[in-house]
Amino acid sequence: MFSHPSSIYVHLPWCRSKCPYCDFNSHVLNDESRLNAYTKLITKDIENEAKKFKKSKLKTIFIGGGTPNLFGPINIAKIFDSININFHIEADCEITMEINPDSIKKTKLIEYRSVGINRLSIGAQSFNEKLLKSIGRDHSPKHIESVFKAANEVKFESINIDLMFGLPNQSRVMAKNDIKKIIDLSPEHISYYQLTIEPNTKFFYDKPNGLPSSDKQNLIQEDCLNLLEKAGYERYEISAFSKKNFECKHNLNYWKFGDYIAVGAGAHGKYRLTNDDMIRYQNASNPNIYMKNIISNKSSHKEKLLSNSDKIFEFMLNNLRLMSGFSIAHFESATGLKYDAIEKKLSELNNLNLIKYYPSGYWKPTALGFKFLDNLQCEFLKV
Template identity: 40%
Template sequence: MTPLSLYIHLPWCIRKCPYCDFNSHEVRDEVPEDRYVDALIADLESELPRVWGRRIESVFLGGGTPSLFSPEALDRLFSALRARLPWRPDMEVTLEANPGTTDAQRFRGYREAGVNRLSIGIQSFDDGQLRRLGRIHGANEAREAFAAARSAGFDNINLDLMFGLPEQSVQSALGDLAQALALGPEHLSWYQLTLEPNTRFAAEPPILPEEDTVWDMQETGQGRLAEGGYTQYEVSAYARPDRECRHNLNYWRFGDYLGLGAGAHGKISLPGEERILRRWKLRQPRQYMEAALTGDAASGECTLTREELVFEFVLNATRLTRGVDTKLFTARTGLDPDALEPMRRRAIESGLLHDDSARMAPTATGRRFLNDLQALFLADPRGTP
């Protein structure tokens, strides 16, 4: 059976960042956490027939700013989830948290509730950049949040950090990275700022560094991360040994995941029906809560076609530095390996994919030009891959 993870979306934040294209909503009065937790539990109830008896391998609470929810609310939610689906004994439970919304006591409460991994949204240690990015915290608050998490007993922490920020120099980007490394997190998500559609930055673009400057940031930074003992195992993910994010690895290996919460997406294999189903939930929190509490909060669903299965598998697998075992393609999609040909052969001939029948892994060139590699596996408009 394909591994099953659980993604829970908590959509509220104090302030919407100008670069953010996630389904997040500014808090007007206070977070309706009791009603929302009730809705999440009801949402799971409606999904149970599709996943009944399957074990949850990991849980990830994303947002928004999940750390706006109290430890008591999460404890109630986790108790309800465990009562309905078995959890892996040593399961990874990740909570996204932002500096300015947490303290040591709150972190201790999250640990007691069952959270054992934190992902703290730092983005930069430059106060000027943090203001440009619309963040509610400063550099000192970021360092204090990390220290508070450590004092609460967390020994598995990810830091989110960006580079390629408005008018940023290579020296400034590497300075941010050096400060993150000095804290000694187990995991770093270090990625380039991009201007996404339907964001304030897309409507009012800031001045970003030149492409060659950004490449210098990335190439030099990757060397610093390697020197610091962090292995790049995915496009923007770096970890110390055995500290890779299990939840995200399940995505990239085309595992299943159940999506609960406003705007959450899910992918579920239905072996008895020989199909893979995608479902997504209503985006507006108020509509989502009303629908979940009275029936089904789904906004839509579809069965993945053969062409979509091929492309989505490759889209995820090629993000991993080492790629995946070729046998995983059939195990996860139900398709014969021949479905990857001749696109795979073109990728090999283009120098973007290693010529290895046992493993699908991008070359160094393929990692640099990942979009070009993935595009080779898109369906032809005439209906054939």
């Protein structure tokens, strides 16, 4: 009756403080005892999901937040054991955990590694002390370097570093220095995001001074692309760069509009029914409500049946981020729709030089299309 997603996302929603630009589902941790209680309940959530998706063979597990390393190795082990008992985990499963670099000790990393985490994602954001302060981050460049060094010694199979650009008063030279620093460290994967001011964030109501103009941001991005390319990184998604064969499999599944299971406060998942109906579901965002729902055996899901228009828009929202674009066969298998549904729109956008069909059989945004990706994606709202 259901599809059998091969990915699971686990959301751990707490942080030490709330960064002024953050619009993730993250909450300030005021009471450490909640970590144990939440761990217990999330294992119940995993059991509930496994009843529905018991045949799932997991190829990727992603523990994100929030700041997942607020949860010690014992709690992460309990979550991992629960996934292991309730699902089949493939031998080469990519198992990622996000961490924040402030004063995390090597011994803790050793324990996470022995629990089964094989990919680490470090939220560095910048190597410039002043810039880190300007975006409210508590860690220092030294913390990032020492965590990275320790993670390398512990031999995680792959390490990602998150970096941001377009920070208040960031010059081109500062941005280049960040990229040079990251190239020196040589992680397998780099996520490079532009700071955007989102509603419901502190920065939205109290905009920081000195945000770089869009022209400057474009130059910063060009510099970055050149440096990363020269250093052997391939840009495979609009914000993701990797060494060969180190693409993030979990995120690729999202970007290819695959199915995935979600557990934890605010986490959302997606699955299909045999007739190609597609369901998106989301847990209660507020950790208190999420926990109460699980305790009282109330479904913490809100479900939505995707319309054909939803499917097209969501497919494009994700697939157009990929440098490789998408094939017609993939569109049809991922959405259950016929190519006719998008043919006219693609031809219109092709005439505007925003998207192009390549002899390899793939539709990809042009350079102009990537530059105005938001607008290009929105064009598929009207299909």
